[in-house]
Amino acid sequence: MAGLLAVTLTAAALALTGCGSGGSANGECDTDKGTLTVGLIAPLSGELANIGLGMRNSADLAVRQANDRCAVQGYRLELQSRDDRGDPATGAAAAKDLAANPTLIGVVGTYNSSTAQTVQPVLGNAGIVQVSPGNTNISLTRGANPVSAPLRQYQTYFRVVATDAVQGPAAADHLAAIGKTKVAVVSDGQTYGEGIANEFAKQFGTRGGQVVMRMTLPAGTAPDAAVAAVSRTRPDAVFYGGEYPDGGPLSRALSGLGIPLMGGDGIVNPDYVTAGGRSGDLGTSVGPPTETLPGAKGFIDAYRTAGYRESYGQYGAFSFDAANVVMTSVAGVIDARGDGEWSTGLRPAVDQAVQSYDGDGITGPISFDRFGDVGTDAVTVYQLVGGRWIPDRTQP
Incomplete structure (x- = not known):
């Protein structure tokens, strides 16, 4: 049955060597059946554009390579990108636009x-x-009570990155290991920021640390009130749950207190320094640094050769892998169908094929648990040194 198809491939090898079941001996692909669309929704403008553009370019590279290897027999693949500006309402509108396309x-x-x-x-x-x-909030796959009563709401949703249930504790463990015993926690009120701050606070307590203050500083708000509150509690460090456009100004405002700010992947961005981040600040990010991954050299070389203006960034390799998961799964479903034709009626089979996916991406092994979370949970701790985020250690 196509809907029960198990996809077991070395995705990175297929993507970067140009091998695939639909390949042609003369280097030309049969695309008589038309075009299939891979959608992408990311912040392509605004403060987070340097992240979203790297995501878009990396997915585009995956699609280009899939076409080069005739990945889906009879079809040409194309990427259609939509800008969500980091705004939930804009993202929903982008999803509705893409979903109206029967070739998606x-x-x-x-x-x-x-x-x-x-x-x-x-x-x-x-x-x-x-x-x-890129999504890391744990509730997206396990619902509002992820520990006591995990509940997966959407069987169509998967992710190839570790969650805040890994990142937050990794940050807590690191601060405890370097002798920080009292930490003030500030978060931006957004889904990501609150989630990672909660996970940090829970773990820091188990390590014998004390959260001396917990405050919400809404995104876009001047940090003065937060700095005054932090100053009164005399912590050893501040943990910030949020993105770099607000984390940088908060760090700069904290400079007079002589304590570091630590955050999650939301602040581990080159523009954090421009926004006000200071040397000695700390951050965590999902996975090992792309440049250290054994399977990533081909991706990096191909990305540079393609001539994209923007860096692939910290989520480019994950975007490349995510696009290949989609395309490889679809290829398997279409191959299993007698006539090799795509229709929207195959979408449930694609969902099941992704659920059973088992392959090696450039970011590492990729398979999904019953909630849609990837099986690997590596997190890297970084320190800001001389204006650059330097990897300290990767765990596990």
């Missing part, structure tokens, strides 16, 4: 967890698979 085979995205919350129901109700290369 799946969506790569989103980056922001808050945007995912509005995109999930649109794509889920249409039966369209979504593979995120």
